[in-house]
Amino acid sequence: MFKQFLDQMHDGMLIIDEHANVRYANQSYYEILGIKQRDITNMQLEDIQSNTRIVDVLKTEQPLINVSFDFKQTGVRIVANITPVYDYNKKKIGAMSVFRDSTKTRLLEDELRQLKGYTAYLKEQLGHVPSRRFLERIESREPIFRDINEKLLRAAQTDSVILLTGESGSGKEVAADVLHGLSSRSAEPFIKVNCASIPETLMESEFFGYVEGAFTGAVRSGHKGKFELAHGGTLFLDEIGDMPLPLQSKLLRALQEKKIERIGGEQSISIDVRIIAATNANLYDLVKMKRFREDLYYRLNVIPIHLPPLRERKRDILPLSTEIINDFNQRTNKQLSLSAETKTHFQSYTWPGNIRELRNVLEHAFAMTNTGERIQNDHLPEYMMKRSTSAYSPNEESSFLEQYLRFETIEKEAMIEALDQTNNHRSTAMQLLNMSRRTFYNKLKYYEIDD
Template sequence: MDLIQKYLMKDIDVLLNCIDEAILIVDRDANILKYNETFSRLTDLMGRSLVGMNLKDIVASGILRESAALKSLEVKKKIDMNLTYETGQTATWTYIPVFDERGELVMTVGTGRDMTKLVTLEKKLKISETIISQYEGRNLKMAGDGGQVEIIYSSSVMQQVIRLGWKAAATSSPVLIWGETGVGKEIMAALIHQLSARSAKPFVAINCASIPDELLEAELFGYEEGSFTGAKRSGKKGLLEEAHEGTLFLDEIGELPLKMQSKILRFLQEGNFKKIGGNKMQAVDVRILCATNLTMDQLMNSKHFRQDLFYRLAVIPVFIPPLRDRQEDIPPLILHFIQIFNTKYKTDIKLPAKLMNRLYTYEWPGNVRELKNVIERMAIMYASQELSEEDLELILNINPRQDSSGRSLPAPEPAMPVLPPSLPKAMEQFEEQWIRQAHQMAGSIVGAAKLLGINPSTIHRKLKKGSLRLD
């Protein structure tokens, strides 16, 4: 009991120094009564004797910029306050005033918690959120050693795909991108590479279906001098070696021969390989991205694709929906491609609203690739004239769809949109949508009017009437 009394009465400083939080006690006149070592470290006042000094004088002299204790004495009630010190550290202080039996203020006792790490994390989080929000716009551009990657979108479903790509870029795990032909799988792979820590290193792409089986192994793994007839004297680097510290993109992975699947699986498991004709294993640091237009069920249930390789490659599966399932992306894509091909061919394509609606409701079996080709075809065939509905039908049916036997299929019926309450309302909504999209693409009313083939006064008139908002 005597020992406890000793610590409580005589050695309270020892007790205060056992507390991780900063402690400061001042009397009603702002004279410092007690403090602990944590307070000294936090305020960078180690080595100074502060007991008896007046806190007002310390602040006035600039040793401390401000004090929560003085605020507590002023308002005479509990306060919470954040302070940042010259050391760069931030603390959250809580001061509680102490009163005597007559209600007179005696002193205020403060505890301060160092929040520097938390504040730093919050700042980093805000920066990350700002960066992510920049990449979630309708026009996402990334430039790197592999060239510029650009994704045009407006739909929430593509926003989710972009978010998943962003998360995938933060890892080195294999990614399997799947979706129909023409949805932009290689562009997504390039985006993941550009967003990753490997963006300054090579992005090497190979289409597994375009190279004969007997040459694919040499392309991927390379070969040593004299490995086979026709081999270069100096041998050849494979694409895995070319992609060292970067990314290798295997397109049409579902067409990979079984023999090569075994070799790729071994590389994924061990991280090394042998060149053709070589005797030693060679290690490389390569991130693998791959793509297929097969569904996951088709790939998993195929007798021609190893399931163990599928599970190795599909650590992060990314599905890109077909254009018909994300119609909101069609208007900005059309305007984007019109802008590109008007510049490329020095044309001035004009699409009446009726034809815009036809493009919007068309199924686009070839997805974004088909849409791009159609707009380029317009620019080449019709230059600066206004297209008619007959012209559009001719353009859309130049490459008719075929069934599995090669027979032409009829053009698909336009999907029926959800109907507004009346035809005038439908036309008004449609016009507003296209004007807003054009304004976002062009950045000005004059530019939007030029893209849409209308007079700028039309847009100004709608804005004045209040039937259109561009913000």
């Protein structure tokens, strides 16, 4: 009766004695391992299977829990629990293995991963429907940027390779979003790859994929690379300057031939991909330093578009701030806005981290404020108040120090005037000056203003 129960188990079971002779194998043992069913009782296990883990456990008496390995005869992947067996006197009398076929499970997991990836892709694509929204993302009040916008709109209508350059945080990824969203490929995949974030040892497999059995640990069904995933759509190569030289050669070949080969494969796979590359480095300098292939540089530099830093887009700082604040207001329901003093500070600050820094600064401010408040300077990160608020220019009529002292004089006079108008009522004076309580009292002390 008990044997009949064991034979109905979905898991395979094998029991051997202390001499590695088979004492019992259930029905699933034969089915999972693909062994022809026959009576193997009392046979040496090595005559049936070679290099078995159960024999290792028998020798070492160290159990193996949830160990995974391939059954070489059939290629079936096994997950097993293998333990030594003892009698009542704690004498070793054999070993037992209970295992299952994980091949089907892994195939289902691979399918699930692909479905999750496709779901994420569809969600992302909802944001890539060509619309007025894309034009709004690149609108600018600066003449210098209007020419860039026109170039982006024209470039989006082509399939040419585009090279976006600019400082970190200057909006290269947003520009890539716009280029894809306004292109004829907008309904197709938009795959983003940060070349600086992928370990060099994994880069080739990430870009070109691999076939089944290409290397130890490879997924049995193989793996599609970024080029295949982006087929028909756009592949965005961010931080292209950090790509290792060996991979640059393979990328150049893929761009020229419009074909790739998976690792371990011999079949060429045709690809239809539009390339957008981006970097904050000077690629031509890297070429001269022998760190970037010259032929790849010219292959990527078909339509170069340089995005200026935020400090050169002074008129855009407040509109961008408003856009980001509206986004955070929608998420947090705080309904914040910028105070007059913070607007002034934002306009004079140099923004070395560009739009990314602006967004991070406002996120910090949202964490420091209560619902309905105006964002004041003391809500901003401390480093912003310590860092120079204006880049020095030798063409200016006066030095930065002279301008700063002039600003302090005006601010002190404004505070004195506000106190006079309110009969030294400090709370009312703060409101007139759009200053927070902390800022107001700090400046009273700094300017040595007595009531």
